[in-house]
Amino acid sequence: MGGVGVGFLYEDKTIKISVLIPILKIIGIVLSIPFLALVLFYFWASSGSYPQDKYAEIISEESDREQNNEKDDTFAVVSYNLGYLSGLTNNTAKPRTLEFFEKNLNAVIQALKPLKIDAIALQEIDLNSQRSFNINQVDKLARGLGMKNHAIAVNWDKNYVPFPYFPFSAHFGRLLSGQAILSCYPIQEHDRIVLEKVVDNPFYYNAFYLDRLAQIVRLKVRDETVILINVHLEAFDKPTRRKQTQFLQQLLAKYQEYPILLMGDFNSPPPSPEHPQPTISLLLDLRDLVPVVQSDRLLSQEAKTFPADDPIAKIDYIFYSRDRLELLEWRVVREARQASDHLPLMARFRLIP
Numbered sequence: 001m002g003g004v005g006v007g008f009l010y011e012d013k014t015i016k017i018s019v020l021i022p023i024l025k026i027i028g029i030v031l032s033i034p035f036l037a038l039v040l041f042y043f044w045a046s047s048g049s050y051p052q053d054k055y056a057e058i059i060s061e062e063s064d065r066e067q068n069n070e071k072d073d074t075f076a077v078v079s080y081n082l083g084y085l086s087g088l089t090n091n092t093a094k095p096r097t098l099e100f101f102e103k104n105l106n107a108v109i110q111a112l113k114p115l116k117i118d119a120i121a122l123q124e125i126d127l128n129s130q131r132s133f134n135i136n137q138v139d140k141l142a143r144g145l146g147m148k149n150h151a152i153a154v155n156w157d158k159n160y161v162p163f164p165y166f167p168f169s170a171h172f173g174r175l176l177s178g179q180a181i182l183s184c185y186p187i188q189e190h191d192r193i194v195l196e197k198v199v200d201n202p203f204y205y206n207a208f209y210l211d212r213l214a215q216i217v218r219l220k221v222r223d224e225t226v227i228l229i230n231v232h233l234e235a236f237d238k239p240t241r242r243k244q245t246q247f248l249q250q251l252l253a254k255y256q257e258y259p260i261l262l263m264g265d266f267n268s269p270p271p272s273p274e275h276p277q278p279t280i281s282l283l284l285d286l287r288d289l290v291p292v293v294q295s296d297r298l299l300s301q302e303a304k305t306f307p308a309d310d311p312i313a314k315i316d317y318i319f320y321s322r323d324r325l326e327l328l329e330w331r332v333v334r335e336a337r338q339a340s341d342h343l344p345l346m347a348r349f350r351l352i353p
Contacts, residue, residue: 041160046207048157050128050176055157056192056215061148074328075118075185075221076348079263079318081232082108083340084126084177085137088309090341091163093170098133104339105137109144111335115346117145119183119219121230121263124340127152130173138180147182151217153192154178155232156210163208179215179230179264188218188225193251195244198237212244214251218258224351227255231264238279241267245282252289259324259351260289262317265342269313270298283319292318292330292347305332305343318347326350 083090085104112120125141126132142150154176161172181187195212215230231248234241245266252260268280284291284298293303293314304311311332320327326349333344 042204042207045158045160045162046204047159048176049159050154050157054152055154056190057150057152058187058190059150059152060187073222074348074350076115076346077228077261077263077318078112078115078117078120078333078344078346079230079265079316080108080120080336080344081123081265081316081340081342082125082137082141083342084124084129084132085339086132086341087338088307088341090124093164093167095170101132101135105135105140105144107339108141108336111333111337111339112344113145115333117147117346118185118221119181119228119261120145120147121215121228122180122182123230123232123265124177125180126175126177127154128174128176131175134174138182142182145182147184149183149185149187151181151183151187151190151215152178153180153190153213153215153230155194155213158208161208177210179213179232181215181217181228181230183217183219186220188220189216190218191216195231195233195247196240198234198240200237214248216251216255221351225258226261226351227258228261228263229255231262231266233265233267233279235267242279242282245279249282249286252286256288258321260319260321261325262289262319263345265316267315269315272299280317283317286319288321288323289319290322292320292327292345302332305345307341308336308338308343311343316342316345318345320347320349324352326352 085101086096087104089096126135126137128134128136138150138152156175156177158175161175163172164170193214195214197206212232212234217228219226219228233244266280268278269275271278271281297303298314304314305316306313328348328350330347333346336344
């Protein structure tokens with residue numbers, strides 16, 4: 001009798017386990033679905049859909065600027081972080097309308113067109129992004145200013161960027177953005193160099209983060225080749241920004257036989273008691289390449305470019321080869337107002353034979 005009872009007990013446990021196993025499998029599958037969905041979303045969202053062979057592209061049309069300026073031996077350039085025309089709402093969750101972006105686009109055109117600019121180095125300009133209503137801002141701005149030569153360097157190509165984090169309705173979503181150089185002069189060559197990322201950032205952060213670039217073009221200005229380098233350096237990590245600036249020092253040596261213009265958003269203020277060793281000092285200490293704003297005026301109110309409504313910092317610069325280019329004038333273009341969170345910096349030069 002005792003042996004029979006034990007056999008029934010063992011058989012009863014076996015039946016219970018056999019029933020429990022498929023239930024546990026179902027629970028495991030149900031619990032794994034959100035995780036798998038998150039993994040699939042991560043790989044899809046952090047990937048791009050724009051052809052990588054077009055990440056560095058030149059678009060050129062015939063231009064009559066050379067003929068119109070043949071008696072004028074000067075030329076003007078602008079460096080402008082456009083902030084994708086989001087004004088002071090850049091990187092915030094504030095709602096924006098198509099009319100808002102169109103208004104800011106027109107403000108930029110009205111501010112720059114009277115200056116008869118020959119080349120513009122742009123940062124944070126959208127090509128086809130949900131956050132700016134999928135408008136090709138390069139095309140719109142180039143047409144508005146009559147600049148028919150473009151060099152486009154893509155630095156942000158993601159299927160979905162979940163930022164700003166909350167609310168979800170404010171997410172950037174599909175994003176195609178970059179840097180661009182617009183020119184009235186022919187663009188002979190174009191290179192796109194990806195700068196070092198912040199190594200301490202989590203892998204998932206860097207997967208969605210933009211590439212910091214050095215965009216390099218050769219402009220045919222009359223009978224001279226001018227090298228224009230457009231940069232947008234790291235904003236949040238000073239050691240990485242220092243490494244990027246050191247790379248620029250090495251890069252400049254490659255083009256020392258040409259007149260050079262180094263322009264862009266360097267995300268570094270000039271030296272001051274508050275910032276005794278800023279990364280921009282690595283470039284301010286160069287002998288042959290100098291800033292258009294003289295050293296004793298770098299901290300002046302007239303030189304500040306950020307934020308656009310009430311500038312308190314200078315982080316946008318234009319450097320030039322002083323033995324090949326004669327600086328005639330510079331100024332911050334305050335007429336652009338709050339089309340971006342930055343103000344444009346303009347400089348006019350004459351080529352030295």
